[in-house]
Amino acid sequence: MQTIKYSIIIPVRNCKEFVPYAIASVLEQAGDREDYEVIVSDNYSSDGSYEFVRDYTHKRVRAMRPPQVCTMSSHYEWCLSQAQGEWISIVGSDDGVQPYFLHLSDRLIEQAQARGIRIVNGARAYYFWAGCSESYKDIQTAYVAEARFIIKNAQKEFIPTLLSAEGFFAMPQIYAGSLVHRDVIAEIKARQNGVFYKSASPDGFAAAAIASLGESYIHSHIPLTWIGSSPKSIGGGVNKQKEKELFDLPKDSIECARELGGDYALLGDIAVSMWMWEPMLNAKMLQDEKTQAFWRSKLASTMVLATIVKERHKYPRIQDDYELGEQRLKELIKRTKTSKLAIYSLAFLLRFYRQDFFCRAYRKLLRTIGLLAKPIKVDSSYNSPTQNANILESSKQTLAVYEAHFATTPITLERKHY
Structure with missing residues (x-):
């Protein structure tokens, strides 16, 4: 076979x-x-x-x-x-x-x-x-x-x-x-x-x-x-009915992380970064004790919530969704008992953070002077x-x-x- x-x-x-x-x-x-x-x-x-x-x-x-x-x-x-x-x-x-x-x-x-x-x-x-x-x-x-x-x-x-x-x-x-x-x-x-x-x-x-x-x-x-x-x-607010199905289809054995309130309905419309944190909290059976403790620490909640604040500035949504997300974010900050000052201070600093910045800058320089081939792009547009x-x-x-x-x-x- x-x-x-x-x-x-x-x-x-x-x-x-x-x-x-x-x-x-x-x-x-x-x-x-x-x-x-x-x-x-x-x-x-x-x-x-x-x-x-x-x-x-x-x-x-x-x-x-x-x-x-x-x-x-x-x-x-x-x-x-x-x-x-x-x-x-x-x-x-x-x-x-x-x-x-x-x-x-x-x-x-x-x-x-x-x-x-x-x-x-x-x-x-x-x-x-x-x-x-x-x-x-x-x-x-x-x-x-x-x-x-x-x-x-x-x-x-x-x-x-x-x-x-x-x-x-x-x-x-x-x-x-x-x-x-x-x-x-x-x-x-x-x-x-x-x-x-x-x-x-x-x-x-x-x-x-x-x-x-x-x-x-x-x-x-x-x-x-x-x-x-x-x-x-x-996602993206394109089809709210499809997004609604994520939560409204028949329930199974999956439970929302208790550290975040234990209810997925409380987490919708906040930010994509939320769907890195909540799964990581629920992946505890794959982690050692040190990793489990980190993702439940104030440092982790400050880091993630600051990233969410940064992300929400970067990707504004439809007004109704945005306001709902803002309200749920405020409730989440309150539930996790995380310092607003720490969150918003770190969020400000994260605006200057770029992953692999120096590597990207170096490669861009090499492309500019002709020592490295440029990436190849394929673009098309409607009505053109x-x-x-x-x-x-x-x-x-x-x-x-x-x-x-x-x-x-x-x-x-x-x-x-x-």
Whole structure:
């Protein structure tokens, strides 16, 4: 029997118009390969999504449903239990993998296995579906690629990433361009009584869990996936009904961290950084006593709340959401008994903080004087000659870039020193 190398999981809930593109983004590059599976799991959609995927006839596509309607985290949990591949990645139903995903992943995994590394991930590239104009104006694609590959440590990246107010997006997860070896998932489940996700934010918890294990990973500056944003995406205020479902679907065994009030409804609309802190508090079964104590300390609460204040200045939201978030933030500061003076003083200082500032400045100087190649960008916009028909058309552009500049370039790994 053919060994399955890749499990690409596509969780679906009411995204019938987008999921065909997510599936096609894998199948169109796979050719006659049989070492992968595409798991399309429908979480009881009402728009015909399940009927569409159920009738899919490709032998590498496995359409399924969990036994009952799930929260996002419990759905992801169930999907992981169905995966048979050695390396596992979750792709959103309005996302897609890059057209060279399998080729580049093969090369990165070869490097990872030679060094005992169990996670690889790529920089983010974005595709904004039509209908997102309120949030993203006329931007359709945002893609930047560079032949740079760095070995990093998730534990040592977590706090600097948090302080930069980038959220968990820059961290290795299972979603969003990360490939995680199944042994990592098995280890986390074994240490948490058979459960992987212990937060309402599955992506935030995956980042916290991987950091808690202290896993090293290879970060590719060539993106592996498209991160899609559509009118049906969760977050960003684009679709409040979808965001509401995060909390209102049937409850499972996941409990909000008691240190933050024990109720997820109290944490909505505050900031993305919240979904690094709450999962880290809930990842205590993966941590030693010193790490557990740190994330429950006044130093940690001051640091996180200051980052949230910084983030809220950086990303203003729709007025109603912003005011609700402000009120919930004030209540959270009161509940955690953290000094407002300390929070706002640190928040002011964090405005001057830039992660890896000197390294970035040095590389920019080298590019300016011509000693280092500039990253390659692919941009397109709606209502302009650059507009593409859909995500697969944009993928043709990124494939041309990859084949011209990266496909045969040797992968030389750097190691980040801390």
